[in-house]
Amino acid sequence: xxxxxxxxxxxxxxxxxxxxxxxxxxxxxxxxxxxxxxxxxxxxxxxxxxxxxxxxxxxxxxxxxxxxxxxxxxxxxxxxxxxxxxxxxxxxxxxxxxxxxxxxxxxxxxxxxxxxxxxxxxxxxxxxxxxxxxxxxxxxxxxxxxx
Numbered sequence: 001x002x003x004x005x006x007x008x009x010x011x012x013x014x015x016x017x018x019x020x021x022x023x024x025x026x027x028x029x030x031x032x033x034x035x036x037x038x039x040x041x042x043x044x045x046x047x048x049x050x051x052x053x054x055x056x057x058x059x060x061x062x063x064x065x066x067x068x069x070x071x072x073x074x075x076x077x078x079x080x081x082x083x084x085x086x087x088x089x090x091x092x093x094x095x096x097x098x099x100x101x102x103x104x105x106x107x108x109x110x111x112x113x114x115x116x117x118x119x120x121x122x123x124x125x126x127x128x129x130x131x132x133x134x135x136x137x138x139x140x141x142x143x144x145x146x147x
Contacts (some may be wrong), residue, residue, distance in 0.1 A: 068084070
């Protein structure tokens, strides 16, 4: 069944699909500490009001699985992002869309994701805030479309 996204949520269309995910996690000193390899999948929830995001990646020797809901447009132009992971953690972020670039911001993390014009790949740079308040690079990820 094909789902037609509703209203402003259509801006999230570049995400929709299944992606091979790979990249690097960095330590506080900026040195690589582990690799990331797995999949991300984004699909429209029935009704077209939300995007369901499933994450299943290996981070070093650990496996990270998460489910995220993206939608609920706000008056300020942002979208709600609510993520739940297999360890029992819950995070909320706000997503701003600027064409094919998307900026997600939370309390102590932010992510800039850019989708290629071809729709075949995306890149993401994650940053996290140190206890001293400085923003440092945390992860660089590449996504290659599987479908």
